[in-house]
Amino acid sequence: xxxxHHLLLGALLAGLVPLSAAPQHDLYIAGGISxxxxxxxxIVTTSGLFLRTPEGELKPLGYNDASIVALAFDPRDSRxxxxxxxxxxxxxxxxxxxxxxxxxxxxxxxxDVCVDxxxxxxxxxxxxxxxxxxxxxxxxxxxxxxxLPARGKYTQxxxxxxxxxxxxFAGCEVGIxxxxxxxxxxxxxFPTKRMVSDxxxxxxxxxxxxxxxxxxxxxxxxxxGLTWQVAKGVPTEKTIYNVAxxxxxxxxxALGSWTYGVLVSEDGGATWTARNDGLPGARAGWRExxxxxxxxxxxxxxxxxxxxxxxxxTEEALYTSDxxxxxxKKAGLEGSVISRFVWITRAAK
Amino acid sequence: MNxxxxxxxxxxxxxxxVPLRAQPSFAGPMPSRAVVEGADQRRREYLDRxxxxxxxxxxxxxxxxxxxxxxxxxxxxxxxxxxxxDAARNSRDVIKYMQDPGSGPFWMFPVVCAxxxxxxxxxxxxxxxxxxxxxxxxxxxxxxxxxxxxxxSSLYLMSDLYPGEPGTAWYNGKSSTENLxxxxxxxxxxxxxxxxxxxxxFNPTHYIGEYMIPLTMLxxxxxxxxxxxxxxxxxxxxxxxxxxxxxxxxxxxxxSRSDDNSVLERWNALSSFFSWICFGQxxxxxxxxGWGIYYAAIAENYTVPEVIYRIAMDRGGDFEQHNLxxxxxxxxxxxxxxxxxxxxxxxxDTYAVGSNQGGALDSIQAHxxxxxxxxxxxxxxxxxxxxxxxxSSGAALQMYFVAYPEPWIKGVTFEGKPSYxxxxxxxxxxxxxxxxQNLDTVIALYDIPPDTRFPHINGFFSKDLxxxxxxxxxxxxxxxxxxxxxxRPLAGxxxxxxxxxxxxxxxxxxxxKGDRILQSPHLKNGTIVQAAAAxxxxxxxxxxxxxxxxxxxxxxxxVPTVTMTTxxxxxxxxxxxxxxxxxxxxxxxxxxxxxxxxxxxxxxKGSRRLVxxxxxxERILDLNTLTISDxxxx
Numbered sequence: 001x002x003x004x005h006h007l008l009l010g011a012l013l014a015g016l017v018p019l020s021a022a023p024q025h026d027l028y029i030a031g032g033i034s035x036x037x038x039x040x041x042x043i044v045t046t047s048g049l050f051l052r053t054p055e056g057e058l059k060p061l062g063y064n065d066a067s068i069v070a071l072a073f074d075p076r077d078s079r080x081x082x083x084x085x086x087x088x089x090x091x092x093x094x095x096x097x098x099x100x101x102x103x104x105x106x107x108x109x110x111x112d113v114c115v116d117x118x119x120x121x122x123x124x125x126x127x128x129x130x131x132x133x134x135x136x137x138x139x140x141x142x143x144x145x146x147x148l149p150a151r152g153k154y155t156q157x158x159x160x161x162x163x164x165x166x167x168x169f170a171g172c173e174v175g176i177x178x179x180x181x182x183x184x185x186x187x188x189x190f191p192t193k194r195m196v197s198d199x200x201x202x203x204x205x206x207x208x209x210x211x212x213x214x215x216x217x218x219x220x221x222x223x224x225g226l227t228w229q230v231a232k233g234v235p236t237e238k239t240i241y242n243v244a245x246x247x248x249x250x251x252x253x254a255l256g257s258w259t260y261g262v263l264v265s266e267d268g269g270a271t272w273t274a275r276n277d278g279l280p281g282a283r284a285g286w287r288e289x290x291x292x293x294x295x296x297x298x299x300x301x302x303x304x305x306x307x308x309x310x311x312x313x314t315e316e317a318l319y320t321s322d323x324x325x326x327x328x329k330k331a332g333l334e335g336s337v338i339s340r341f342v343w344i345t346r347a348a349k
Numbered sequence: 350m351n352x353x354x355x356x357x358x359x360x361x362x363x364x365x366x367v368p369l370r371a372q373p374s375f376a377g378p379m380p381s382r383a384v385v386e387g388a389d390q391r392r393r394e395y396l397d398r399x400x401x402x403x404x405x406x407x408x409x410x411x412x413x414x415x416x417x418x419x420x421x422x423x424x425x426x427x428x429x430x431x432x433x434x435d436a437a438r439n440s441r442d443v444i445k446y447m448q449d450p451g452s453g454p455f456w457m458f459p460v461v462c463a464x465x466x467x468x469x470x471x472x473x474x475x476x477x478x479x480x481x482x483x484x485x486x487x488x489x490x491x492x493x494x495x496x497x498x499x500x501x502s503s504l505y506l507m508s509d510l511y512p513g514e515p516g517t518a519w520y521n522g523k524s525s526t527e528n529l530x531x532x533x534x535x536x537x538x539x540x541x542x543x544x545x546x547x548x549x550x551f552n553p554t555h556y557i558g559e560y561m562i563p564l565t566m567l568x569x570x571x572x573x574x575x576x577x578x579x580x581x582x583x584x585x586x587x588x589x590x591x592x593x594x595x596x597x598x599x600x601x602x603x604x605s606r607s608d609d610n611s612v613l614e615r616w617n618a619l620s621s622f623f624s625w626i627c628f629g630q631x632x633x634x635x636x637x638x639g640w641g642i643y644y645a646a647i648a649e650n651y652t653v654p655e656v657i658y659r660i661a662m663d664r665g666g667d668f669e670q671h672n673l674x675x676x677x678x679x680x681x682x683x684x685x686x687x688x689x690x691x692x693x694x695x696x697x698d699t700y701a702v703g704s705n706q707g708g709a710l711d712s713i714q715a716h717x718x719x720x721x722x723x724x725x726x727x728x729x730x731x732x733x734x735x736x737x738x739x740x741s742s743g744a745a746l747q748m749y750f751v752a753y754p755e756p757w758i759k760g761v762t763f764e765g766k767p768s769y770x771x772x773x774x775x776x777x778x779x780x781x782x783x784x785x786q787n788l789d790t791v792i793a794l795y796d797i798p799p800d801t802r803f804p805h806i807n808g809f810f811s812k813d814l815x816x817x818x819x820x821x822x823x824x825x826x827x828x829x830x831x832x833x834x835x836x837r838p839l840a841g842x843x844x845x846x847x848x849x850x851x852x853x854x855x856x857x858x859x860x861x862k863g864d865r866i867l868q869s870p871h872l873k874n875g876t877i878v879q880a881a882a883a884x885x886x887x888x889x890x891x892x893x894x895x896x897x898x899x900x901x902x903x904x905x906x907x908v909p910t911v912t913m914t915t916x917x918x919x920x921x922x923x924x925x926x927x928x929x930x931x932x933x934x935x936x937x938x939x940x941x942x943x944x945x946x947x948x949x950x951x952x953x954k955g956s957r958r959l960v961x962x963x964x965x966x967e968r969i970l971d972l973n974t975l976t977i978s979d980x981x982x983x
Contacts, residue, residue, distance in 0.1 A: 063487040063520075064452075087490045087521070100522025105501070105535040109492060109751045128680040128751060154681035173681040195681065195747070214754065239753055258755040294755065314756065 023305040025345055027052040030083065031299075031312065031338035032066040049083070049096060058333075061096035069339040070112045074120050074137070078344050082123060082138060084110030089125045091138045102138040103127075112157045118165035122182060126155035131170050133183040147186030148177060159199045161224065163206045169225055171196030176211055178225055190228040192216045198242040199225075203304075204250035210269065212240035218255055220269050233272040235260055241297070244341075247304035252324060254300045254309055261295030262311050264325050275325025280316050301341025312338035372405055374398070374625065374633050379726045382597060382630045384663045388655065395653060398626045402637050402645035403428045421446050423459040424642040430466035431646040439467065440475035447478035450486040454499030457488055458563050461503045462643050464510060465570050483507055487520050492750060494549045494677055495559035497535065502563035505532035509572050533576065536567075540583055544957040544972050546687065547674035547944060548587070552594050552604050554611040554618035558640040560587050561623060562647070569650040575975055582970045582977060585654060588627065589961045589970075591620065592661035593670055593949050594694060596701040598624035598631025601721035602735065603692055603705045605674065606714040609768050609850035612776050613809065613864065616727035627653045628661040632728060654979075656966040660949045663963070667697045669788065670947030673954060676710050682748045691938040693786040694947075699723050699882050700832040704791055706938065707784035712749040713766050715778040718791055720880045722832035724813070731864055734827075734834055736808035736876040738795050740779035741770040767850045772803045773866055775847070785929040785936075789881065790915040794839075794925040795874040796908050805870040808836065809847070812863030816889060822897045825867075831883045833892040839875035839903055839911070842867045873905040873925075879916050 032047025047066040050058040062083070070084030079095040088103030089110045103110070103125075112126035123134040125141070130153045132141040145153065152174035161167035166182030175191040176199065194214035202208035211219040211228065217236035219228040234240065238259035246252035255263040261276035276295050296314040303310070309321040311328070318333040374380070385391045406428040414420050421442040429435050443463060450456065463471075464479050471479075490500045508519075508529040516522040523531070543549075550556050564587070567580035594600055600620040602612075611618035616631060619638035624631050626641065626648060633641065674690035690710055694703045704718030719735035743754025746761070761769045768774035781797045795806050810817065814827040814834070825836040847864035879896060886892040901913040910924035922930040929936045944952035945959060952959040957972035965982045 065487050065489070067489060086492060090522075098517065098522065100516060104531050105497075108490070111751060128678075129686075151684055151686075152681070194744075197753075238755060241753065258753065296756070 023054070023303075023346075025304050025343040026078070027303070028071060028340075028342045028344065029058065029333075029338055030068045030071040030340035030342070031333075031336050032068065033333070033335045033337075062092065063090075063099055070110060070126075071340045071342050072113045072115045072123070073342070073344055074115055075117045076120050080137070082113045082115070082125075084113040084125060088127075089113055089123075089132075089138055089141075102134070103132070103141060107132050107141060111155060112159075114158050114160050114168070116160045116165055116168070116182075117162050119182070122166070124158045124160065124168055124170075124183065126158045126170065128154055131155050131158060131183065131186075135182075144183035145186065146184065147179070147188075148172065149174060154195065156195055157198050159201060161201060161206070163224075169199045169209070169211075171199050171211060171213075176219070176225070176228065189226060190219060195239075197239060200243045200245060202245050202250070203247045204245070208268075210243045210245070210253060212243050212255060214239045218243065218269075218272075231269055231272065234263060242299055244300045244302045244309075246302045246307050246309075246324075248302075248307040252302070252307070254302060254325070256297045256300035256311060258296055258298070258314070259294045261297045262300055262309070262325050264309075266324065275321070277326070278321075278328030279311065279319055280313055299338050299341065301343075304343050310338075310341055312336065372633075372635070372637070373401055375635055375637075377632070380625070380629055380632065382662070384659070385629070391655075391658065392652065394629055395626070396649065398629065399645045399648045402626070402633075402642060403432050406637070406642045406645075407432055407434060423463060424639075427459060427462050427466060427643055427646040430463060430470055431649075433470065436470050439470060440472040443467065443471055443475040444478045447482045450482040452487060453489040454491050454496045454503065454559075457503035458499045458566065459643055461506050461566060462562075462646055465506065465566070466646060480511060483511075484518050484520060494539070495553075495556045498539065499559055499563050501532040501535045501539075502567050504528050505536065505576070506566060506570055508532065509570070536576075537579070540579055540972060541957065542675075543583070544586065544952075544959070545944070545955045547672070547690065548590075548605075549675050549677040549687070550605045551672075551674040551690070551692070552590065552600060553606040554600055554604055554620050555608065555638075556606055556619075557587070557591060557623055558619050558638065558644060562640060562643050565644065565647050565651055569647055578975045578977070579972065582972055582975070584651060585657065585961070585968070585970050585977065586959055588623075588653070589657045589660065589950055589959065590672070590945075591623065592628070592657050593696075593947070594703070595620075595624055595661055596696060596721055597723055597727075598628065598661070599721075599727055600624075601701050601733065602703045602716045602719035604714075604716040605677075605690075605711055607716040607776060608714065608765070609774070609776055612716050612719075613731040613733055613811065614727075614729065615721050615733055616730070624661065628658055630662055654961075654968055656961050656963045656968045656979075659963040659966065660961070664696065664698065665964075667695070668948045670694045670696070670945070670950065671942050672946070672950070673942045673944045674705070677749055679748050680751065682744060689939070689942075691942045695786070695788045697789070697882060699830060699884075700789070700880055702786060702789045702791060702880055704784045704786040707782040707793065708778065709745060709748070709780040710778045712745050713761060713769055713777060716776060717778055717782060718784050718786065718793060720789070720791070720829075720832070720834060720878055722829035722834075722880075724830045730813050731811040731862075732813060732829060733811065734809060734814075734829065734836065734878060735775075736793055736806055736867070736878075737775065737777065738779035738782050738797055738806050739772055739774045739803040740777060740781065741802055745780070770802075771850075772805070773807060773845065773847065773868075774850075775807055775809050775866070783923070783925050785921065785923045787915055787919045787921055787931065788917050789879065790913075790917070790919070790921070791876075791878045792911050792913075792921070792923045792929075793876045793878075794909040794911070794923060795872075796925045797872040797874070799872060801872075804872055805868050806874050806876070808838065808842070808867035808869070808876060810836075810844075810865040810867055812865075818893070820893065820897070824893075824896055826889070826893050826896070828883070828889060833881045833883055833886065833889060835877075835879040835892070835896040836867075837877040837879075837901075838867060838869055839877070839905060839909065840869050840871035840873070842869040844868075871905070873909050875903065875905070875909045875911060877901075877911065877913070881916055 029050040049062045067086035074080035083090045109128045116122040133144045154173040157171035170177045175188045177186045178189045179186045197212045199211045207224045209221040209225045217234040218231035221228045241256045253265045298314045299312045301310040311319045318331045319328045320331040508525045514525045564580045571577045599616040622633045622638035622641040625633040672692040675687040700722040719733045721733045743758045746757045784793045818826040827834045845866040846861045847866045903911040908925040912922040959970045961968045969978045
């Protein structure tokens with residue numbers, strides 16, 4: 001373990017110790033401290049994946065890569081997981097000790113990856129020019145894109161419906177697309193003006209989905225993603241980056257946005273409120289002079305053990321809130337950008 | 350994820366920041382422009398220049414840093430390896446360098462260079478340290494065309510050097526065979542794309558090194574003779590394209606990518622290093638452009654073909670060249686993956702005019718058009734004139750990169766593109782610019798939506814212009830070197846001092862040198878520039894009279910349109926949003942433009958075959974048959 005790792009862990013102890021003594025989930029974080037990194041320079045910080053230990057420390061695992069933006073686990077074995085990064089889709093079978101880039105030159109800059117919980121050999125990845133599908137744990141990939149548009153299929157997010165094998169949503173440049181046969185056929189279920197940035201299924205109600213977009217704000221679906229409605233009260237001018245459901249409270253939902261910061265709903269998406277007091281907020285912020293009115297929130301997540309709300313403020317720090325955004329405190333990972341919070345049930349191991 | 354994946358101009362410069370101890374040709378007198386007739390003498394002078402670079406770099410003192418009293422760098426190691434100097438030190442330095450390996454293509458190819466140069470010089474321990482780094486250190490592939498050329502050339506050669514090893518022996522978990530195959534697949538499809546529909550990063554002021562160096566490594570060290578030949582063909586192809594685009598050694602517009610300094614001081618770019626080392630007619634830049642060190646380390650393995658040398662050195666007259674290029678990959682918000690770029694160049698002895706059709710070509714660093722005039726010594730001279738609409742857009746960045754729109758519009762200004770979101774910038778494309786060039790006349794029209802971030806156009810007026818005269822006719826006359834220039838703004842304007850942008854090459858900003866911006870705050874707008882050689886007229890007044898006499902009509906509503914007769918007697922009508930009409934015929938770029946068409950370079954679209962000619966000399970590069978054939982034409 002390097003000196004940097006020790007420094008990180010010390011900082012993390014300040015804010016990531018679980019509220020309850022025995023958390024039921026392991027927290028994995030995908031992100032990094034990429035400040036001043038450009039292609040070709042040395043990666044002088046620890047980046048990539050972190051695993052929270054039972055003691056509340058974050059342990060780096062895997063390869064040092066500031067470009068990891070996605071993470072997905074095999075539900076049968078949490079030592080098997082996949083990352084999406086600039087180089088493509090990576091896979092490990094041994095909990096991050098060894099890795100393989102599973103994609104080739106023509107599948108690049110993976111934006112998201114997901115595993116079908118009902119068919120765990122099936123893996124889907126969102127890439128810059130569509131969706132790729134694997135039926136053999138990412139050993140091989142295929143372009144199963146019938147029904148996706150020839151252009152406009154830049155895909156930022158893929159998410160599997162946990163209730164039915166092969167039912168997958170893809171958030172593309174021009175809308176939300178759905179397959180119900182494992183990517184053999186896709187159809188557009190909601191056209192958007194611009195990119196769909198995230199799609200998530202409620203842990204409480206499998207028919208309830210929320211999507212976030214670049215110019216349509218947030219979208220809600222109460223029929224399993226067949227129809228979608230624009231969420232009232234969520235601004236639409238700028239991008240909403242992601243959505244997180246609170247597994248401890250069916251009414252609580254949070255949105256993360258560069259411009260708007262953290263938006264929350266405590267009534268199942270009927271109304272929304274900005275909760276940014278205590279976040280760095282309208283400040284010099286992410287590099288002096290840039291977008292001074294923005295809150296620079298890159299990602300939000302909610303801890304299934306206690307409902308703690310997490311917000312990654314770009315290249316500032318990780319922040320946490322134990323009152324669903326009413327107050328915030330800095331929780332370490334100074335200078336980081338976090339692209340994924342993933343909690344894995346310990347029983348799944 | 351806001352991984353900053355665009356910049357390498359800064360990294361280019363990092364390699365160049367070394368003490369300038371007696372860098373002979375950079376600080377010396379201007380090289381001769383005379384053609385060297387004898388092949389042996391050309392070769393000897395080429396090798397002398399190579400030796401100058403290597404000897405200079407190898408002799409640079411070690412400069413302690415705050416954390417390391419004796420830092421090592423790969424450029425020095427490669428220079429000494431190429432000179433076969435100080436073997437023990439090279440091995441020690443390699444081992445130390447590999448203790449803290451970098452990531453990405455800019456780290457990979459110098460290490461490959463050392464690995465091959467050091468095969469018979471480095472100790473087994475030093476070679477092992479390189480090998481181990483390729484197992485333990487993840488390498489980022491990058492996201493631009495030059496990144497991938499460097500990445501896959503490097504991975505190909507390392508897989509070639511260490512064949513038959515399993516996935517566990519490599520950072521990406523793939524075996525030597527898998528890495529070699531994947532690298533070859535990509536390299537072949539890139540070569541195919543570049544020789545059928547055009548190069549994406551065409552005529553870059555700096556990035557030519559990121560093509561020439563990896564390709565020269567491939568042409569030298571690949572075990573597969575077919576790959577060596579392919580790489581050789583591509584080196585000739587790129588160098589011939591480059592040679593035909595230079596004006597006495599310095600590259601002018603249009604460029605797929607440039608930067609805030611070289612777009613005005615045309616000589617000050619890595620491309621000038623390649624003119625110097627290959628042709629010898631212009632000085633190299635400071636530190637030999639940084640990456641030039643690596644080219645020098647392997648350049649002995651390449652012989653500059655005489656036909657390309659003569660295209661660069663011995664024009665013999667004015668010429669017009671039409672070339673087809675393409676944009677880089679458009680991931681989203683575009684109907685096409687690659688958009689065609691139609692280039693026009695008209696080059697004379699004392700000046701050159703170059704352009705493409707304008708529009709949202711590239712995202713940040715494209716330079717769409719200019720007139721560049723020759724000067725006896727280009728160092729420090731801003732010998733160019735052009736206009737543009739300063740445009741910045743999160744959506745435009747999204748087209749080419751996996752970015753969110755909000756952070757990057759300012760974020761890129763920290764990544765070697767400091768002017769990107771500035772009103773006074775003089776670099777970059779705009780979707781609201783349309784350009785037509787006919788020989789030495791350029792008509793640039795602008796139709797800018799009212800809600801656009803910067804609702805004006807900028808015209809660049811160099812400190813080095815003489816006799817700038819705002820004529821009551823509406824033309825602005827000026828003289829640059831032995832070139833007369835007439836600039837016609839189509840709407841009102843005001844003058845601003847241009848204070849420049851800090852780059853690692855030119856670190857000061859805010860110290861005006863006398864350059865000016867003609868800023869015209871009108872959404873419907875335009876610029877006409879007509880150039881001519883001073884020798885064509887009795888005096889400057891005669892040129893002005895000739896320009897005033899040109900038939901010219903224009904209007905700005907509902908869209909800008911210009912109808913004029915050029916100084917060369919061509920009747921042209923250009924209307925924004927429509928195809929230009931030339932002597933009564935509507936111009937169809939898609940049907941008219943070949944891959945290359947001109948007196949020196951000719952290729953059909955889709956052909957993979959380039960015919961390079963100069964006088965009786967002819968070289969044919971054929972990627973279909975993997976042949977390079979030379980002949981003397983009757």
